[in-house]
Amino acid sequence: MKKLYALLILCIAISIAQAQQTPFEVHADKNYTATYAEIINYYQKLVKGKNEVKLFNYGTTDVGKPLMLIVLSHDKVFDPAQARKLNKTVILVNNGIHPGEPEGIDASMMLVRDLLKNHNMPKNLVICIVAVYNIDGCLNRGVSRVSQNGPVAYGFRGNYRNLDLNRDFIKADSRNALAFMQILNTWQPQVFLDNHTSDGADYQYVMTLIETQKDKQNPILAKYTTNTLTPELYRRMKISGYEMTPYVEEIKGTPDSGIVAFIETPRFSTGFAVQHNIISYITETHMLKAYAPRVYSTYAFMQNLFNICNRDAALIRSLKQQADEQVKQQKTFALNWRLDQTTYDTITFKGFEAGHKPSDISGLPRLYYDRTKPFTKTIKYFNNYKVTATADKPVAYIIPQAWGKIIDLFHLNNVAMKRLVHDTTLNLQMYYLGDMRTPTRPYEGHYLHSNVQLKPTNMPVKFFSGDYVVYTNQAINRYIVETLEPQGVDSFFAWNFFDSVLGGKEHYSDYVFEDFAANMLKQDPALKQKLEDAKAKDPALAKSAGQQLEFIYNNSQYAEKTYMRYPVGRLMTEEKLDLK
Structure with missing residues (x-):
């Protein structure tokens, strides 16, 4: 009877062990990544009866399903505000933004299980893991990445709207991005990781790494990552058997010519996280290596990152707080960057x-x-x-309530805003938009503006009850300034949020305006001289009757003041406003 009982216990133990194996592990060749249904089913079964983990659903993605967030907490605290009160350092991991790069999905499934075994959770951390971000692409399963060595089948890069979600964070065209913003700004992590697979050159490494570019990162955080966290990750990964190198983007032809540090602007997940003063990394396993070592190296990286952050938890929180305070006081903000090819390490x-x-x-x-x-x-x-472009912050930005998407995104990103109680005329600095470069074909659904030229003009502008006032004394200042300054590489203007101001609404009939304009020149010698000076400088203007009429109109009291005027005002001096 005892032998039978022992055999029964053994069978139950084996059954439990097998039940907790991931779909990746079950396959003998380890060349398999879990389907969306398998991912959800696995986590739902795994967390049953365990009090150190909880599953949350956030938002609704473009395919109609919510984002599943797995939260691990040694102290069983699953309220973000309470976690902050208990001085927990929060790490957010994102998986499957490109479902054809699924290592993070499978590695996270194993790591969550192993952290729950024997109550192995890091004491100083709360770990938040997005099971799969691009659910849409995960459901569109096939073999589209022809240059990649496994797994046998996987998801598609684009989502249900055919968006590359790792180009969508600042513009937030997808519901996925809105759900991610809800997660990021609810849990307010100090560290963020996004798991990927590389393409490009061939080399010996399984794992490559993108860290937030040091010249773009907040200097307080950059000092820690450059001198401590990143070197320690490289050292520990080598000990783990997965020696790393920086992400391989060749400056010319092949890696031995030199490689370039990736610059992640706010359209990317890590560039967006940086605007929130979050330490950020992207793992990039090598596409030509077998799938199993790619998964295990991702597992090792996350494990090492968690262990270091658990050790340095108090320091990381302190540095984040210092960075937030510094950004509140910061006056000048970088808006674009260019590689310096004259210096290198x-x-x-x-x-x-x-x-x-x-x-x-x-x-x-x-x-x-x-x-x-x-x-x-x-x-x-x-x-x-x-840095190739900068802007000095104003005291506040004034945003007309008509621009609702911006207001919604600011709310999602915890930007503090107040509203005018009454219709109010304010003396502001307004931008008039000049030349810009706009492509003839769309990029991620937009005709992205660049090289935007501006003419700052001080003028009175009427705003209305309910319009928004955004003071620039906030920890989220980088997000505020980088989105609202139109010359920024990933500003809202660059992404076409304000394109309606680029079209005039009022004009004139040429044959009627001819006599009217001639009379204007007789009565206004200064305007006549201005026209003559412009003709002397511009031969094309001197030869065009239509352009001369346009010049007179644009320099008259009849010109449409809102045409080519960027609608967000810059309040340059402190002024008492009646706000709610």
């Missing part, structure tokens, strides 16, 4: 010899990497960026 790089041989298709030279010829070389690492 050097790193040791383990690659494969590259060469060229005739293509079997075209007969022309083609690139190849020879894995029989590994090398270890010292290469250039270009990791310095120069």
Whole structure:
């Protein structure tokens, strides 16, 4: 009877162990990633009877399903405000933003299980994990990534609206982005990780890493990540058997020519997190390595990141608080950056010899990497960026309530706003928009403006009861300034939020205005001289009757004052406003 009982217990134990195996682990060749249904089912079963983990659903994605967030807490605290009161450091992990890069999905499933075993949760952390972000793409399962070595099937990069969700954070066209903002601003993490798979060159590493570019990061946080956190991650990953290198983006041709640090602007997840003063990383496993080591290296990275952050939890919280306070006081904000190719660091790089041989298709030279010829070389690492555009913050921005999407996004991102009680005329600095570069084909559904030229003009402007006043004394100032200054690389203007101001609404009939304009020049010698000066400088104007009429109209009292005027005002001096 005892033997039968023991056998029964053993069978139950084996059954439980097998039940807790992930779909990735169940497959002998480890070349499988879980389907969406398997992901949800796994977590729902895993958390039953466990009090150190809780599942939450946030928002609704474009495919109609909410984002599942797994929250792990050693102290069983699942209220974000209470976690902050208990001085817990929060880490947010995002998986499956590109479902064809699913290592983070499978690695997180294993790591959550292992952290729950024997109550192995880091004491100083609350860990939040998005099970799969691009649910839409995860459900669209196939084999579209032809250059990638497994898994056998996986999701599609685009979501249900065919958006690349890792280009959508600042513009938030997708419901996925809105749900993510709700998670980020509810839990307010100090550290953020987004798991990916790389493409590009061939080399010896399984894991590469993108960290927030040091010249773009808040300097208080950059000092810690550059000197402590990032070097420690590299050291521990080497011990784990997955030596890392910075993400491989070649400056010219192949990695041995040098590699470039990735600059993640706010359209990307980590660039968006940086606007919230959050330490951010992207893992990029190498697409040509087998799927299993890619999953296990992602597991090792998360484990090492959690362990270091658990050790440095109090310091990380303190640095985040210092960064928030510094940003509240900061006066000048960078809006765009350019790689500095005159300076570089050097790193040791383990690659494969590259060469060229005739293509079997075209007969022309083609690139190849020879894995029989590994090398270890010292290469250039270009990791310095120069600021190319800045703006001094005003005392406050005034946003007309008509621009509702901006107001909604500001609410989601915890931007403090007040509203005018009465219709009010304010003396403000307004921008008139000049030349800009706009492509002829859309990028992620938008015709992205760049090289925007501005003419600041001080003028009285009437605003209305209910219009919004956003003071720039907030920890979220980077988000405020970088979105509202139209010359910014990922500003709301750049993403076409304000394109309606680029079209005039009033005009004139040429044959009627001819006589009217002639009379204006007779009565206004200054306007006549202004026209003559402009003609002398611009031969095209001097030869065009239509352009001269347009010049007179645009320099008259009849000109449409709102045409090409950016609608967000800049309050430059302290002024007592009646606000609610």
